[in-house]
Amino acid sequence: MATLPIVQYEDKIIETVENNSITVIIGETGSGKSTQLSQMLHRRGYSKIAVTQPRRVAAVSVSRYLTDGVLLRESLADPELNDYSVIILDEAHERSLNTDILMGLMKRLVKHRSSNLKVLITSATLDGDKVSKFFRDCPVLNIPGKLYPVEILYSKERPVSYLDAALKTALDIHVRQPEGDILIFMTGQDDIEKLVSKLEDKVRALDEGSCMDAIIIPLHGSLPPELQVRVFSPPPPNCRRIIVATNIAETSLTVDGVVYVIDSGYVKQRQYNPSSRMYSLDVIQISKVQANQRSGRAGRTRPGKCYRLYPSQIYHDEFLDVTVPEIQRSSLAGSVLYLKSLDLPDIDILKFDFLDSPSSESLQDALKQLYLIDAIDENGAITSIGRKMAELPLEPSLSRTLMEANNYGCITEALTVAAMLSTESALLPGKSKTEKKRKRPISSLPDGSGLGDHIQLLQIYERWHQTDYDIGWCKDHGLQVRGMTFARDVRKQLSQIMQKIAKEPLDIKENGKGEEFRRDYRNLRKALCVGYANQLAERKMHHNGYRTLGLQGQVVQVHPSSALSSDEHGKFPDYVVYHELIATPRPFMRNVCSVEMKWVIPIINKLNTLNVKKLSGGGVMDHVEEESERSIPDLPKKNVEVAAATDDSESRIQAARERFLARKANK
């Protein structure tokens, strides 16, 4: 095996690490740097090395490989991370949410920790200087990769359709260029399927013997693993592979034999808008780092070529240098709760030293959400419930639901719901526009008893449990095996953590009684209502649209895929909680659960007491505008008490509700 270039730099690296607490190492992915680094440090007497990555990778003997998330969890139990003398943050250029938080923590830790700590940060090119500046001008070492040169070819102008441009370019390469596989970067399953079918038609139409054969291979995350691994088998002789992929082939999967890369210049990216609390999935231009990562895929085995379907001027002028870090496009409730739970002295969360700070709006949004679910008090201090919630690797709403479910005796069910929601999108099979109808009707699965998606997810899992976790059953019902087994693993882990948090042993059964019919799931739904106090919506008076409670009160619809059913008048329930808001051309609530008005009232009262200034540390924020939560129903106190005190008298509640709606209508 050829010597990896990094070894030539061993002395220099060791010298730098010995003289500095933090070192940035810049090297192309595939330079073998993370494994080599830990081995070389080990040789020089450093033991207790942690290597963390955004994704799971196979373990390497001399060091602990961890994910960023695992190291964050460990730092909860041991804030000084005394188990480690060296921490290597690998692939920092990917800027995952957890990597960014770790970088902030590392900066503090090297200053505060009593015993010596060495931190190495490895990153691809372009953003090294910035990282160095963040760590007080720490040294930067450049390690050349073992990549072969890649010739970059730009288009003269932006194509009208990058799908057609990719098609034409791929055929051109196939007919004219010497052997070597082609890797095409597209944005999603839909694009990929269209391009694959066009390519198949065109390749079939080529004159026999005019050029070599070609096989077209789609590659994206929702393909079952057995189809994904196809890219690892080499092509038959005299045959070229054309792989049409999402950015899964940018970092997660390395395809050997690629000599030509075609880069559409686009990627699909999920973003969070803190002012509307909505997620959207948008097609956006890639960054320069991503473009170079993509072209690098052509030079792994021999010199290659990268065809960029955009002009060089666009690359230089329009592409961002680096991908917008996840921390600037996610909801931060979980991260803020995590940081609060660390009890960092002299640190205001809003002033936490991030490499790239999230907006103050986003941080305030997180604080408001945490307050509504009792994780922090009105002064922004973490509560005892919040402390327990932070132990769970879940979104705060789900952690809070688990806490509450524990009191209501439905922890068994709540664990299942939390686990199923963690895998959520991976659950149902990818079904694209080009694909035909589902093989098996979804109706053969439980329907959530009309109460919504959380309940349906629970019932599906319970049904699966009854089959003794039969893989065949998943396949028969169109459920992704990967998603279901992941849910099972998560559930197991969550129940272990819950057992640890609770002082007394919990009554967690492996599953519910399975009598899903006639169950009204009241306790579970009540727990969900408390957990999702920040994600509540009220149905509008005369139709099935909803208005979210809090903030500007967005008008949203129940997502058409929902299991929630309407009553005999075609009406949805008056109140629901939702797992997330998604901004497609129309805004939808995805994963909803029916809740009752009398559970909602205390939450509305709490919404009325919300004071952002106090939450964010009493005027520490310089530019906080007086925020009004005006769309919160201004329920007169008298009515609230009447309704809350009334037990199950539906008519009284109805009366209170009518007064409440009338008041809203007058505003």
Add this chain to the structure above:
DNA sequence: GAGCACTGC
């Protein structure tokens, strides 16, 4: 009555 990049604990 619409749509799902990626990962993962």
